[in-house]
Amino acid sequence: MRIIVAITEVATPDDTIEFSDKSITESNFTYGLNEWDEYAIEEAIQISESTANSDVISVTIAPPRAEKTIRMALAKGVTKAIRVWDPQLESSPFVDPRLKAKILAKVVSTLSPDIILTGVQSSNDCWGSTGVALAAEVGFNWATLVTDLELSGDVAHVRRELENGVDELAEVTLPAVFTIQTGINEPRYASLRGIKQAQQKELDTLSFSDLSTDPNEFRSDINLIEFSLPTSNSTIQYFEGTPKEQAAQIATVIKDLGFGGG
Numbered sequence: 001m002r003i004i005v006a007i008t009e010v011a012t013p014d015d016t017i018e019f020s021d022k023s024i025t026e027s028n029f030t031y032g033l034n035e036w037d038e039y040a041i042e043e044a045i046q047i048s049e050s051t052a053n054s055d056v057i058s059v060t061i062a063p064p065r066a067e068k069t070i071r072m073a074l075a076k077g078v079t080k081a082i083r084v085w086d087p088q089l090e091s092s093p094f095v096d097p098r099l100k101a102k103i104l105a106k107v108v109s110t111l112s113p114d115i116i117l118t119g120v121q122s123s124n125d126c127w128g129s130t131g132v133a134l135a136a137e138v139g140f141n142w143a144t145l146v147t148d149l150e151l152s153g154d155v156a157h158v159r160r161e162l163e164n165g166v167d168e169l170a171e172v173t174l175p176a177v178f179t180i181q182t183g184i185n186e187p188r189y190a191s192l193r194g195i196k197q198a199q200q201k202e203l204d205t206l207s208f209s210d211l212s213t214d215p216n217e218f219r220s221d222i223n224l225i226e227f228s229l230p231t232s233n234s235t236i237q238y239f240e241g242t243p244k245e246q247a248a249q250i251a252t253v254i255k256d257l258g259f260g261g262g
Helices: 035-049 064-076 097-111 130-138 192-198 243-256
Strands: 002-007 009-013 029-033 055-061 080-084 115-119 141-152 155-161 167-173 176-180 203-206
Touching (some): 002 035, 002 097, 002 130, 009 064, 029 035, 029 064, 035 115, 035 141, 035 176, 055 064, 055 097, 064 080, 064 203, 080 097, 097 130, 130 141, 130 176, 141 167, 167 176
Parallel strands (some): 002 055, 002 115, 055 080, 080 203, 115 176, 141 176
Antiparallel strands (some): 009 029, 155 167
């Protein structure tokens, strides 16, 4: 069985966030593996460990800086890693989900996987739609917000997390894409031995020219027009006096807003 895990390197600001025109200044960022992808990696490794003749391949769309993060996934048990990057992406303020899906689909077409796992979302942008977009691109079945996954032949029995504490049980025929929710498992730590072995594992680097002969195929349909901090229109009102006086003032405000009775 071949399992692909799409992983993302995310940034965490060490201090205040600084802006430059239509982008965030990254000089004070710390980079690491996206939290949701940690669980996707662990799920892929567990499936591989319980299935004969299996391998786990990670695919990342990221600049050379991400190699350290990718090596950490290899240290946890990923068999092979592929990093996709191209000068065309250098000038892009972000890579939107549809473009990510197009790029990942090209890689997937050369690997013929049985299962593709992604995190539900990335902490950088929280789009939460790359997995579904990828499934549409490659024509696979799919399930999102997966909190439990069991395989029986070419059928996956999944539990999906819906709203208001409701779960859904579903059967999905492979090949399929699953977006993995946090809490589905307990991600393992990379051992010292694993970290050393990861330095020797295969890491392929691909550009757009390796994936397609059409240079326009990987152009985003989304343009960034403006970049600014959100404006807050709310005001803060302080209530003074004794608890009884404060309670009376709060009750008056609630009634004025139309929530009171009478």
